[in-house]
Amino acid sequence: MTLRGTNQESGRPFNRRIVLESIRLHGPTTRGEIADRVGLTVQTVSTIVRELEDHGLVLSVRAKPKGRGIPPSALTINPEGGLSVGIHLTPIGIEAALINLRGDVVESRQHPALNATPDEAFALIGEMVRDLKASPLKGRLLGAGMALPGPFDVASMSFVGPTTMTGWKNVDIRQRLADSTGLPAFIENDMAAAALGEQLYGLGQRFSDYYYLFFSVGLGGAMMHEGVVMRGAWGNAGEIGHIAAVPDGEPCHCGNRGCLERYLSLDAFKRCGLSEADWVTRIAPIFRNAVRTIENLFDPETIVLGGLAPQSLIEQLATLADGLNNSISARNDRTAPRVMVASDCQRSALRGAAALAVFGVLSPRFGQMFETSEKGTA
Incomplete structure (x- = not known):
């Protein structure tokens, strides 16, 4: 990096x-x-x-x-110089954790919550964070970061459909998070948070340019370039879930047809009713096409595969890379596989969310930690 x-x-x-x-x-x-x-x-x-x-x-x-x-x-x-609270909000539940400066999960709480409304979610978050604050392992708390499904600020896609937090339009998420936790609050889409978590505490320490393919209820991703997430003009770069994968295919809640996440996501897996092995065999061509598309668009050192899917499913998907055809990533001088499993699949977004809080309090815009040292200094 x-x-x-x-x-x-x-x-x-x-x-x-x-x-x-x-x-x-x-x-x-x-x-x-x-x-x-x-x-x-x-x-x-x-x-x-x-x-x-x-x-x-x-x-x-x-x-x-x-x-x-x-x-x-x-x-x-x-590592004990401060703890941050990482929160990962999904359409199927909430996880919150105390995470130290080394990225270790000190203590965590989970709560199933199917399609939680903002009031339901923030009530649960407040309860979980109060519980974590009461932990004997709690040290100085720097802030709270939350990862949740994107894209953000796209009228036809944000908070629409089963792969997003339906009904969350026009919610001041940052302020609600600050109110429910009593801490400086920061938010990020879950795919960028997962890429950040992996960059800080996982495979990102070996690579400076890689794509994190975030396999969750929906499908998204983020390209890391020299240790920084590529944002795009409005912060939604990497949203490959809405790339057209099948002409005139299944209708998507975004209004288009044949979007990739309709076939390649936890939502798609649960709708099909097949075993993991059978489903992986069925979607193999679509997965390989997605990988080649990512490679040709971003030229990454590797694609890191992670997300909320069970570890066994993530690992089976990664084996499909053995059948990949040609792309600009099919190089003779490769030192890493074209697809790798994330070091901490299910918690990359959680740890990345916590890192948002650590980085946020390093800036005087978000807290008082460095206020005195900022005054009168160049």
Whole structure:
């Protein structure tokens, strides 16, 4: 993953995130190593590190001597420096968890909730978060992040049909989340959150350009480029579930026919009534076409397959890559399979949602953590 800071004055919150990520990925590490890695001056890195240390997010440890002189202190992430609440809302249920700065799920709660209304969902979320706050494992809470199905702000597709949160139009989701949790609140579509979670805590540490294919109640995805989600003009890039897969095929709730997620999603699997193995055999051509389309559009190092589907189903789908035909990804110099199973399929979105809160509080726009250090600083 490529981590590069910015020397622009407005980039200070971004630089905090980059420095924190460099420490998490490469710690124990020194200030000089961080500066070389992210393209900032040692002075800038030292100032940011001092802020992060003051707030308990990183720890300074003395390295073992390797020769004469006192070795420089090394920096490592403080996993107990703060916890965030990750929440994953789907048409079939809600999961909430306390997640530390290392990405470990400290404690979690799950609640089935079929097509929950906003009032029902936020009542449950409030109850689950109060329960997590009462946990003896609870430390300092930084914020709450929530992942939920997209796309967002598309009149004919957002919150329409069984693969989305039907009936959630015109809901101030961020404010409702803040009210129900009592924490700084952040939201993201679940496919981008899953890609972020995988990038931070899973296979993303090995790849800088990969596509996360999010197999959930619906189907979506996100392209990670140099460690950053490719957003698109309105933040919905990667919504492949509504690519036309079958001419004049099944009607979709978006108003078109033959959309990919009508055939390739948990909703499609449950409607067909087949066993996992039989269903995978049936949809193999459609899955392979989808993979080739993604490869030709985005040229990823690999496609990471994850989501809410059972692990056994995800793994069976991944085996279909053995029968893939030609695309621009069919290279002789490949070092990774064309399709890989995510490191934490069912919880990538949950962990990515929690990371939203961690990154959010590094910015003075969303909290008071760094307010004092921002005043009068360049």
